[in-house]
Amino acid sequence: METRLVKINNMEDCKKDMEEAGELIKAGELVAFPTETVYGLGGNGLLPDAAKKIYAAKGRPSDNPLILHVCDMQMVESLVKEIPDNARRAMEHFWPGPMTVILQKADQVPDCVTGGLDTVAIRMPDHPVALELIRRSGVPIAAPSANTSGRPSPTKAEHVMEDLHGKIPMILDGGAVMVGVESTIIDFSEISLTQVISKAINDAELLMQQGKYDSAFDRIHTAFHGYLRKVLDNRNVSYEESDTLNQLYNKLHSDICNKITPGPMADLIKTTLRSGSGIISSMNDMRNRHSLSHPNSELISNR
Secondary structure (H helix, E strand, C coil): CCCEEEECCCCCCCHHHHHHHHHHHHCCCCEEEECCCCEEEEEECCCHHHHHHHHHHHCCCCCCCCEEECCCHHHHHHHECCCCHHHHHHHHHHCCCCEEEEEEECCCCCCCCCCCCCEEEEECCCCHHHHHHHHHHCCCEECCECCCCCCCCCCCHHHHHHHHCCCCCEEEECCCCCCCCCCEEEECCCCCHHHHHHHHHHHHHHHHHCCCHHHHHHHHHHHHHHHHHHHHHHCCCCCCCHHHHHHHHHHHHHHHHCCCCCCHHHHHHHHHHHHCCHHHHCHHHHHHHCCCCCCCHHHHHCC
16 A cells, blocks of 8 residues: 655645545545644544554554544534533643543444544644644544554654554654643543433422322332442442442432422432432342342331
C-alpha cells in the first residue's frame, strides 16, 4: 500500500485533501491526523472493520478500547445512553481539549471499539485539522496514537511515516503537536444511586397516588438493590465480607437519605433502605444464592 503524506498548511487551501481524507474515513479506511496531544490513527468509529484495521496496523490487542473523537455535542449524544450533569459541565469547560470522558455507550457503538465493555471513551480534540476531518467524515473517529504498539507516541507526521508507511493510505501533516502526551481520562460511567432510582421514584409516586403502596415500595426496593448489586459486582466484593458490606451499605444509606426531599416519598424510600439491613444479617443466604436478599417479609406484611 502506498502511503500519501499530505501537508495541511491551512483549511482553505486544502479543502480537496481534507475531503478525500474524510471520504477515506467514511469508507472504513485509516487516516493518521494531528491532535493537540499526539498524532492519532483514525478510522470510522461505527464500523467494526475499521477498528480491526486499527488494531492490525498498530499490532494492538483487540480488547484494548479505542477513544472516539467527536466534533460537537450532538455527536456525543448519539454515542452514549446519557450524559450526567457533572460530565456535561466538564465537557463544556474543558472541550475542545485533552480530556477524555468515559460514559455508558449507546447500542450503535460496536463492541470491538470498546473492547467489549459497556462504556465508551470520547473526546473532542483541540486541533483544526482533527475537527475538520471529523466534520468531513460525518462520523466519530476511533483513534489511538498513530504508532505501532511499544513505540513512542508520535508528535510529528514524520514519526508516523516511520512507523506506519505502507500500512495506511494517508497521513495528514499538521506540524508538531502542542502537548505531546495523551489526554487525561475521567470516568463518568459510574451511575449514582440518586440517578438509578430517579425513574423509580417517579413511578412510585404515581403508584402511591393510586393507593398501591406495596407496589410503590417494591419499585423503589428493586431499583435500590439492583444498584447495590452492581456496586458489589464492580468492586469484586465477596458476599461473605460482612465488614465491607456494612461499610458500603451504610455509605449508600447515608448518601441517599441526605439527598431526599422530605415528604411521603422520603418516608417510603427510607423504609426501603431500612429493610435493606437484612442484606448484612443474611450472609449465609447470600452466599448460597449469590444475590441480594429480599426485604423483610414481616415488614412488608405489616405495612
